[in-house]
Amino acid sequence: MTMATQAVLREFPSMQVLWKLKYDWESSPTVKNILGSLVSSDKVRIFPWIQPEIISLLEGGNILAYVHHGGANSFFEACKAGVPQVILPQWFDTYDCPARVEWLGIGLHGSRNVAPGIDGSKLSSALLRVLKDKGIQRRAIAIGDLCKTAEGRVVAHDQIVQYAQKEL
Numbered sequence: 001m002t003m004a005t006q007a008v009l010r011e012f013p014s015m016q017v018l019w020k021l022k023y024d025w026e027s028s029p030t031v032k033n034i035l036g037s038l039v040s041s042d043k044v045r046i047f048p049w050i051q052p053e054i055i056s057l058l059e060g061g062n063i064l065a066y067v068h069h070g071g072a073n074s075f076f077e078a079c080k081a082g083v084p085q086v087i088l089p090q091w092f093d094t095y096d097c098p099a100r101v102e103w104l105g106i107g108l109h110g111s112r113n114v115a116p117g118i119d120g121s122k123l124s125s126a127l128l129r130v131l132k133d134k135g136i137q138r139r140a141i142a143i144g145d146l147c148k149t150a151e152g153r154v155v156a157h158d159q160i161v162q163y164a165q166k167e168l
Contacts, residue, residue, distance in 0.1 A: 002034040003120030004127050009043055011128055015064070017044045018057075058083050065130045067110065067123075070094030079106070082144020084130045084137055086110040088118055106140040 005017050017038075025031045025046065038044040050057070054074070057063055058081035068074035070089040075097040078085045085107030087098040095115070101107030108126040111118045130136055 001118060001120070001123065002031055004123040005038065005044060006034065007124035008127050008131065009038065012131065016042070018050070018063075019044060019046045020048070020050050021046050022048045055081065065107075065127060067127065070097035072097070075100065078140075079143050080147040082141040082147075084133075084140040086123070086126050086130055088115070088123070090116045104139065104143065105136060106143055107136065 001019075005019070008017065009015060025035055035044060035046070039046060055077045058066060058077055063081070063083050065086060066074070066078045066083045067086045067088065068078070069091075070087040071094055075085065075087075085097075085101045086109075087094075087101060087107065088110040089095045089098055098107075098109035098112070102109060108130055109115070110123045110126045113119065113122065
């Protein structure tokens with residue numbers, strides 16, 4: 001992850017990285033050596049928990065890519081916000097989301113060959129591609145626009161009402 005962060009910041013020096021990391025990175029000399037200067041220069045902000053709801057950050061317009069574990073909530077929130085995704089699945093039920101983002105063309109699997117582990121160079125490549133590929137970005141925005149036409153709960157309500165009226 002640190003390798004990918006470095007690669008992104010080399011290519012996009014004005015970018016900042018917001019990282020939810022439940023790990024005492026400062027106790028690891030290797031990780032501290034890589035992240036310490038990035039944190040002190042405010043290029044990387046690390047929090048063990050991100051207090052605001054993730055959807056509010058994603059919809060704020062400042063997130064260019066969302067790296068997550070492939071949970072359905074993370075996947076759907078990024079879709080709704082129109083943000084490209086890089087997915088690092090960690091558990092059995094999170095492997096379908098990377099397949100979905102690749103099929104939809106709105107993101108990439110971040111480290112396919114070593115999952116659930118992470119290969120820094122593969123993750124770097126995936127992140128940089130998502131950040132540079134205008135097609136991925138356009139498709140992610142199109143999915144977000146489609147999601148904004150009607151929220152799922154509204155569509156579900158209308159379908160239930162329509163079904164119930166037919167039954168009467």
